[in-house]
Amino acid sequence: MDTSEQNPGDGAPSLPPDWPEPDAPELYWEVPAEFHSLGLEYDDERREAHLSELAVRIWPGGTGEQHDTIASWYREVSSVAAGDEAVYAGIGLFSTDDDRLSIASLVIRCEQVDSADAHVAATALEEFLSNDPAQEVHRTEADCGPVVISFSGNLLSPTGEEEAIGLLPAPSAPVPPLVTAQIDVYCPLPGISRLLVFSLSTPSTADFPWYVHMLSGIVDTVEVVARPLASPDVSGPPYGQPMANPLSQTPGTSPISFFVS
Numbered sequence: 001m002d003t004s005e006q007n008p009g010d011g012a013p014s015l016p017p018d019w020p021e022p023d024a025p026e027l028y029w030e031v032p033a034e035f036h037s038l039g040l041e042y043d044d045e046r047r048e049a050h051l052s053e054l055a056v057r058i059w060p061g062g063t064g065e066q067h068d069t070i071a072s073w074y075r076e077v078s079s080v081a082a083g084d085e086a087v088y089a090g091i092g093l094f095s096t097d098d099d100r101l102s103i104a105s106l107v108i109r110c111e112q113v114d115s116a117d118a119h120v121a122a123t124a125l126e127e128f129l130s131n132d133p134a135q136e137v138h139r140t141e142a143d144c145g146p147v148v149i150s151f152s153g154n155l156l157s158p159t160g161e162e163e164a165i166g167l168l169p170a171p172s173a174p175v176p177p178l179v180t181a182q183i184d185v186y187c188p189l190p191g192i193s194r195l196l197v198f199s200l201s202t203p204s205t206a207d208f209p210w211y212v213h214m215l216s217g218i219v220d221t222v223e224v225v226a227r228p229l230a231s232p233d234v235s236g237p238p239y240g241q242p243m244a245n246p247l248s249q250t251p252g253t254s255p256i257s258f259f260v261s
Contacts, residue, residue, distance in 0.1 A: 121188035
């Protein structure tokens with residue numbers, strides 16, 4: 001998949017806003033086109049317009065009220081991601097071979113870490129995450145260096161009818177809980193004291209192994225590109241643009257995907 005013509009609102013990578021060092025390297029990754037950005041790369045006013053446009057684009061046959069409802073939900077997801085200092089948040093819509101709609105969310109964060117030694121940072125992360133019995137934690141190597149992988153699940157139960165008003169019809173029977181599966185991939189980047197965290201969550205639990213394979217491919221597109229000095233001969237893409245190399249890896253070939261069947 002060639003994302004070189006992708007709109008920045010549809011999955012283009014970006015750097016964290018607190019990246020002040022003039023000589024700091026630039027970070028790039030690729031997100032499949034099926035993921036629709038929730039506009040963290042925009043200011044509040046532009047993001048609001050983007051989410052309204054996104055609701056119409058995703059549901060072109062919907063009514064104005066339905067578009068407003070979807071945009072409101074996207075706005076809430078985007079706000080939570082922004083509060084978590086994410087640099088990317090997107091919703092993925094996929095059509096399966098058996099004509100189902102499969103949905104996933106993807107959030108990417110970039111954080112400062114104490115150690116520039118990626119293996120030291122990975123060891124500390126693995127030890128910390130392993131203290132939570134609700135997470136299944138593994139460590140492996142990816143193209144960008146050592147990675148720590150966490151698998152978990154969430155059970156979201158409705159707390160009452162009030163929360164459903166305006167989103168769903170009032171239920172005539174108890175609403176069943178929503179089960180979601182989640183994978184978090186922690187990538188301490190060698191030599192630059194930065195941690196990339198990719199979090200993918202889906203209520204389409206039957207498709208979770210496929211999503212893990214997909215996230216494996218996304219992680220394998222991570223590039224750390226030295227910021228050029230004054231030379232016009234630049235090996236990396238312009239700031240804020242996707243890398244040109246496509247997501248060509250076959251799902252399941254990345255070490256991350258070895259942990260699911």
